[in-house]
Amino acid sequence: MTVGICGLGLIGGSAAKAYKQNAPEIRVLGYDKDPTSQSYALLSGMIDATLDETTLPECDLVLVALYPDASVAYMQQIAPLLSKDCILMDLCGVKEQVCEVGFSLAKQYGFCFVGGHPMAGTHNSGIKYTRANMFAGAPMVIVPPTYEDIALLGRVKDTLSPMGFGSITVSTAKEHDRMIAFTSQLAHVVSNAYVKSPTARAHKGFSAGSYKDMTRVAWLNEYMWSELFLQNSEPLLDEIDALIASLTEYRDAIEAKDKDTLRKLLAEGRVAKEEIDGRKTSK
Numbered sequence: 001m002t003v004g005i006c007g008l009g010l011i012g013g014s015a016a017k018a019y020k021q022n023a024p025e026i027r028v029l030g031y032d033k034d035p036t037s038q039s040y041a042l043l044s045g046m047i048d049a050t051l052d053e054t055t056l057p058e059c060d061l062v063l064v065a066l067y068p069d070a071s072v073a074y075m076q077q078i079a080p081l082l083s084k085d086c087i088l089m090d091l092c093g094v095k096e097q098v099c100e101v102g103f104s105l106a107k108q109y110g111f112c113f114v115g116g117h118p119m120a121g122t123h124n125s126g127i128k129y130t131r132a133n134m135f136a137g138a139p140m141v142i143v144p145p146t147y148e149d150i151a152l153l154g155r156v157k158d159t160l161s162p163m164g165f166g167s168i169t170v171s172t173a174k175e176h177d178r179m180i181a182f183t184s185q186l187a188h189v190v191s192n193a194y195v196k197s198p199t200a201r202a203h204k205g206f207s208a209g210s211y212k213d214m215t216r217v218a219w220l221n222e223y224m225w226s227e228l229f230l231q232n233s234e235p236l237l238d239e240i241d242a243l244i245a246s247l248t249e250y251r252d253a254i255e256a257k258d259k260d261t262l263r264k265l266l267a268e269g270r271v272a273k274e275e276i277d278g279r280k281t282s283k
Helices: 010-022 035-044 068-081 096-109 150-163 173-194 198-202 209-218 222-231 233-255 259-276
Strands: 002-006 027-031 061-064 087-090 112-118 139-143 167-170
Touching (some): 010 027, 010 150, 027 035, 061 068, 068 087, 087 150, 112 173, 139 150, 139 173, 150 167, 173 222, 222 233, 233 259
Parallel strands (some): 002 061, 087 112
């Protein structure tokens, strides 16, 4: 099997390393627009050769690990070059707009497109931080053209197996984007906004796990995340509005020194957390 990877940053580079470490019989081709990253990938053995217009037709699987807009442009560029047996998969953090283009191109040129989102990563970016075990045990969300093609789903699972995912969830693009607005994007917005408090600059000596948990994802790549937020603006705005409404309830109770309402709000949050985690709810 031959795997092509466009974009050798944190996600694409880690995918390349996973294939090389866990399935050395697989030929890995790679391309990165940064010449330094491309040279490093070749010299370090992260990839076997360059992914370009001459080698793209040889690929059984092409992974596109770019920002959403760049992914769309790249897929449009390479679509005529792909084999009819090839699976093309983007690895973007949003799915609806990218998958719309991917499914259209697949129908036009005869290959198979499947949307993908590996639920793994770090706050760092770039080839320097890639590692072969990045996806070990992590969830992977895929958006296939149809739920009924069991053979395709099996093939996708097999081709991705060297990356070591712990589970594969099948979703629609719309449902993926709705869920990711809550599980990932809202968390990044809140963390990034939270750390802007003037008090944060004087936190040393007064902070422990809570502060670290709340601020971990404030350290982000603003170019990538702004693109992700804007491509998924409607679901993300719904989540932000819901959070603002909930915070307002807490604020009003505190301002009014309404202990009963505050206890009720806190209990509701605790119970919700227990139920979500599958723990026995205590009274």
